[in-house]
Amino acid sequence: MTVSSLAAPAPAEARPDRPGATELRLAAFAAHRRARFPLGPLTLFTGPSGSGKTGALRAYEALARLGGGAALGEVFPDPVACVPERARPDAQRRRGFRIGCTVDGPEGPVRLDVAVQAEPELRIVGERLTTGGVTLLETALRDPGRRVVQAAWHTAGSSAVTRGPLPDDRLGTALLPLRVAGRTDGERRVLAAAEQMVVALRSVYACDPSPRRMRAAAPLGAGRLLRGCDNLAEVLWRTRSECGHRHAHLVTAVRAGCAGPVTDVLAEPLGDGTVRALLDRGDGVRTHLGLLGDGELRYLALALVLLTGPGVLEVDPAGEVPAALQTLTVLADGLDRGLDVRQAGELVRLAARMCERGHIRLVGAVGDAVPVCEVPGVTVVDLTP
Numbered sequence: 001m002t003v004s005s006l007a008a009p010a011p012a013e014a015r016p017d018r019p020g021a022t023e024l025r026l027a028a029f030a031a032h033r034r035a036r037f038p039l040g041p042l043t044l045f046t047g048p049s050g051s052g053k054t055g056a057l058r059a060y061e062a063l064a065r066l067g068g069g070a071a072l073g074e075v076f077p078d079p080v081a082c083v084p085e086r087a088r089p090d091a092q093r094r095r096g097f098r099i100g101c102t103v104d105g106p107e108g109p110v111r112l113d114v115a116v117q118a119e120p121e122l123r124i125v126g127e128r129l130t131t132g133g134v135t136l137l138e139t140a141l142r143d144p145g146r147r148v149v150q151a152a153w154h155t156a157g158s159s160a161v162t163r164g165p166l167p168d169d170r171l172g173t174a175l176l177p178l179r180v181a182g183r184t185d186g187e188r189r190v191l192a193a194a195e196q197m198v199v200a201l202r203s204v205y206a207c208d209p210s211p212r213r214m215r216a217a218a219p220l221g222a223g224r225l226l227r228g229c230d231n232l233a234e235v236l237w238r239t240r241s242e243c244g245h246r247h248a249h250l251v252t253a254v255r256a257g258c259a260g261p262v263t264d265v266l267a268e269p270l271g272d273g274t275v276r277a278l279l280d281r282g283d284g285v286r287t288h289l290g291l292l293g294d295g296e297l298r299y300l301a302l303a304l305v306l307l308t309g310p311g312v313l314e315v316d317p318a319g320e321v322p323a324a325l326q327t328l329t330v331l332a333d334g335l336d337r338g339l340d341v342r343q344a345g346e347l348v349r350l351a352a353r354m355c356e357r358g359h360i361r362l363v364g365a366v367g368d369a370v371p372v373c374e375v376p377g378v379t380v381v382d383l384t385p
Contacts (some may be wrong), residue, residue, distance in 0.1 A: 047383030067201025156186025
């Protein structure tokens with residue numbers, strides 16, 4: 001594995017205002033063992049098929065969902081598939097995997113590591129939240145017969161730690177605000193670190209545009225873009241009227257990535273409660289998006305994702321934290337799927353410009369890093385053996 005980045009490192013004393021993941025760790029997950037992947041504002045995993053690009057993004061999304069409060073069974077419907085193929089069970093026939101990440105922000109780097117048992121029963125058997133060499137939360141499975149783990153969190157009051165049970169199917173870090181009162185400096189430090197981690201993980205939008213679904217007319221609804229971008233037409237209907245500035249940038253991006261002239265990207269109602277999306281070619285010619293190729297549709301959808309925000313995407317950010325203190329992280333497996341070299345280059349350059357502004361981050365997987373390595377600001381993680 002090789003890593004390269006053209007981004008200038010931030011000064012050591014500087015702390016980001018908005019929490020963001022800076023490292024993904026897969027100690028034992030699918031094809032990865034003892035792997036540490038640096039994450040920048042714009043990170044692209046590359047490598048041949050089977051090198052583990054999808055696995056890395058799947059682990060990131062799993063951490064994000066756990067940070068949002070999802071149950072373990074929802075996040076890992078097939079947990080055995082996440083266990084390294086050559087992993088051998090222990091004396092109790094247990095097998096599992098370990099994933100973790102580091103999030104930097106106002107509290108400094110905060111590290112989260114999670115151990116998951118996949119067999120014989122799915123459960124979290126260990127979790128550790130640390131910062132500055134101090135363990136703020138640690139859990140361990142003490143009694144396999146009970147569906148809880150024993151937790152200890154930093155207190156620094158009359159006693160160094162507080163102990164109590166937590167469920168074994170939820171991330172303890174996400175539950176700390178419900179269990180820690182914040183009466184001591186130590187507890188307040190725990191809460192601040194946990195909040196930083198949860199805010200970064202919850203603000204994740206996994207996107208995989210499906211051209212087949214985007215070709216159909218979409219019913220009018222909440223106007224929030226789904227993971228597969230099925231309702232692209234509905235979202236265009238909303239965003240074109242709400243933010244002319246961003247829409248103008250979208251038209252410019254589409255013009256650079258789609259064949260033929262493009263003067264506008266719009267949606268029109270069909271009279272049955274649905275809308276369809278169109279490209280305005282000028283001189284009264286309009287092309288229904290259903291006539292575009294798969295690559296053009298994926299390019300358009302991903303450009304729209306990069307130019308919008310949490311209010312438009314189907315994501316559940318931390319509502320108790322001001323939007324100005326959050327950064328949306330887009331996960332895009334197969335970012336260049338169906339795209340030609342020109343489209344992939346245009347999309348990555350657009351991503352670099354948007355990520356530089358600080359309100360959005362992108363972690364993607366591409367099959368060919370040639371058109372992206374030349375873009376300043378891209379952290380490239382090459383998984384080629």
